[in-house]
Amino acid sequence: AQTVTQSQPEMSVQEAETVTLSCTYDTSESDYYLFWYKQPPSRQMILVIRQEAYKQQNATENRFSVNFQKAAKSFSLKISDSQLGDAAMYFCAYRSAYSGAGSYQLTFGKGTKLSVIP
Amino acid sequence: KAGVTQTPRYLIKTRGQQVTLSCSPISGHRSVSWYQQTPGQGLQFLFEYFSETQRNKGNFPGRFSGRQFSNSRSEMNVSTLELGDSALYLCASSWEAGGLPDTQYFGPGTRLTVL
Numbered sequence: 293a294q295t296v297t298q299s300q301p302e303m304s305v306q307e308a309e310t311v312t313l314s315c316t317y318d319t320s321e322s323d324y325y326l327f328w329y330k331q332p333p334s335r336q337m338i339l340v341i342r343q344e345a346y347k348q349q350n351a352t353e354n355r356f357s358v359n360f361q362k363a364a365k366s367f368s369l370k371i372s373d374s375q376l377g378d379a380a381m382y383f384c385a386y387r388s389a390y391s392g393a394g395s396y397q398l399t400f401g402k403g404t405k406l407s408v409i410p
Numbered sequence: 411k412a413g414v415t416q417t418p419r420y421l422i423k424t425r426g427q428q429v430t431l432s433c434s435p436i437s438g439h440r441s442v443s444w445y446q447q448t449p450g451q452g453l454q455f456l457f458e459y460f461s462e463t464q465r466n467k468g469n470f471p472g473r474f475s476g477r478q479f480s481n482s483r484s485e486m487n488v489s490t491l492e493l494g495d496s497a498l499y500l501c502a503s504s505w506e507a508g509g510l511p512d513t514q515y516f517g518p519g520t521r522l523t524v525l
Contacts, residue, residue, distance in 0.1 A: 336519075396465050398514060
């Protein structure tokens with residue numbers, strides 16, 4: 293079974309600064325998807341960014357980018373120019389790319405609570 | 411396009427009762443997944459439905475069940491509620507691409523409190 297580990301339960305960053313959230317995962321599969329979701333205090337889970345394992349290029353979405361290291365099974369999220377609205381719980385998630393039961397569910401890490409200091 | 415909607419948003423029940431939660435997916439999405447979120451266990455997969463069929467089920471007791479209707483709307487039911495069932499229940503929908511579900515988009519959740 294796949295596992296996802298987020299080793300930083302809480303982090304803080306000054307507004308306009310850059311912060312990196314860590315995520316490692318364990319899998320024996322070679323093809324899969326990785327995601328970062330954001331859950332603000334209002335609780336709506338929002339997709340931040342998605343990475344396909346077969347793509348070597350790191351995904352980027354505006355101020356959000358990832359550092360995907362497949363061999364190291366590491367998938368960190370970098371937030372540049374942090375804004376007050378970035379304050380939230382951030383969850384790293386894994387999903388298999390193979391058809392079958394594993395491809396239908398997300399396996400989540402425990403989350404990292406990010407605070408943004410004005 | 412409207413997002414995933416869940417009703418009700420808040421629910422208070424007592425032990426032993428049963429509860430039904432509803433989820434309407436994004437228009438065109440036929441895959442619906444349910445997750446339970448608690449402070450202790452984090453986010454755990456409950457089950458996933460596609461075209462009215464359950465394709466996968468997480469490690470939850472039989473008290474947890476679900477179904478999907480022909481319009482892709484889904485319901486989950488918890489019978490004989492226990493205090494430990496207090497949680498945020500999240501529904502997610504996704505498009506199906508090449509026989510595999512695509513990115514999951516989440517609803518706002520239903521906060522269930524069992525007294």
